[in-house]
Amino acid sequence: MAEGDKGKQSSTPLYQFFNERQSIIDALSGKMIAPGPSGSPYRGRQDVLPSGRNLFSTDPLSVPTKAAYKQGIKLAEEFLRRSLQDTGEWPSGVIVDLWGSATMRTAGEEFAMALHLIGVKPNWSEGSDRVMGFEILPLAILDRPRIDTTLRVSGLFRDVFPTLSSLFQQAIDALCKRDERKDFNPYVGSKEEDSARIFSSAPNSYGLGMGDAAEQFNAAGRNKAANAWINASQFAVNGSKVIQNKQALISRIQKADSFIHMQDLRETDILISSDYAAHEGGFAAAKAELGGKVNLYHLDNTNPENPITRSLSEEIARVVYARASNPKWIDSMMRHRHRGVQRLLPRYYIWQLLQI
Structure with missing residues (x-):
């Protein structure tokens, strides 16, 4: 189309x-x-x-599309608006939770957002929609600092979009060599071993392997969830090259002050599956275990014309209120009697346990 x-x-x-x-x-x-x-x-x-x-599926070499890049700019600006509103400062370190399925649906809007955060634009081949490289936007055009951005990508993204992880890492390496002030370019002067910004699970491994950690509903469960998230995210990705680098991941977590998960489907919500709690709450638990707090953001991209950034607590409250005030939803749960509650309560408890 x-x-x-x-x-x-x-x-x-x-x-x-x-x-x-x-x-x-x-x-x-x-x-x-x-x-x-x-x-x-x-x-x-x-x-x-x-x-x-x-x-x-989507042609991986055509991601992000030009339309997706345009939407990615809008997403990045919306996130930065909310972050400035909350803290009064530019984010010092952002971790983006990037899923392969969402990338296929949106043709790379979330990835394009990450590119705009670091001040990079894709280059497309003339006469084709295929991405052939990137262009670094000058700070004068960007009109703000470059944001230190790390991607935590799913196993599906790692396998289907190696060209995107390679493109992003190449952009980071190029930014490390720029003649720019450190306070406007956090990558300047970074050594090669410190430049990794894309992390995922081990090759041929998928998911976080959290098991019942988040359902133990105690401090030990939170510690187990934190370790599971770190252990399932400790592999640095650069194209088809995947190398274990746990210390680099820990460094990125320690320096992060914001975490973003995006939602592009109207028919799902944050409480429909424990996967959301595993990814978002698992990171929050990892951050707490390593020390420090982080702003957890849920970026609602279901209406491309008007994306909205909410805090994680705001998003949970919005979904709970929408369900609790919907008589049809209540009636459908009542038909399942105790099993309806049995399926729902663990997810609420998981968020209560993991959200920091």
Whole structure:
């Protein structure tokens, strides 16, 4: 779909877009399933409809797209606005929680946000949408300091987007060599062993491996969750090269004063799965164990025209209030009797335990 088509509504009846049942029948009958792109209709991707097709993923070499980079600038500026409002200062260290599935849906909006935070712009090949390199924005154009930004990427992101981790690390290495003031470029003078800014789990490993740590509901559980987050994030990533570097990760955690997780889907929320608590709360526990506090932010990107940065506590309160004030949701939980509460309470307790 062309960039200008974003936001347009289709006149085709909605029911005609859903073909999953017929596609399953066709597949079981040995018939061919037509291919189609993956993505989210909520991001203006009308080309992903109708559903029920044999999905192919995003071209990793075309991420971020030009539209995604434009949205990434908006996300970065929104986060910086909220951070300045809360602290009165520019963030000194930011950790971005970056998931591969979200990157596929948004074509790299979150990654583009990280690029803008450090003051870097992608370069696209002429006559193509493929990213071929980067351009460092001068401080005079940026009109603010470069923000020390670290990416904690999922295992899926690590495997699917090695070009992005390589691009980001190349940009960091270039910033280390810039002739700029240290208070405007925190990377200046950094040695190679201190420049790692992309971390993930070990090769062929996925998730945080937290197990029941966060459900022990005590200080020992929080300590276990902190160690699980660190141990599952201690591998520095640079393209296809993944090297264990726990000390570098610990250094980044100690210097971080902000943590960002973004949400691009309206149909999910922060309490729908314990994965959110594992990633966001796990980092908060790790930060607390190493000493110091951090501002935890939830960046709502479900409405691209108006992204909103909320504190983690504000986001939890918003979701709880929306559920508790919805009679239909209450009735659906009551139908499950004690099991409805049994599924919900552990997630609330996890946040209570891990949120610092």
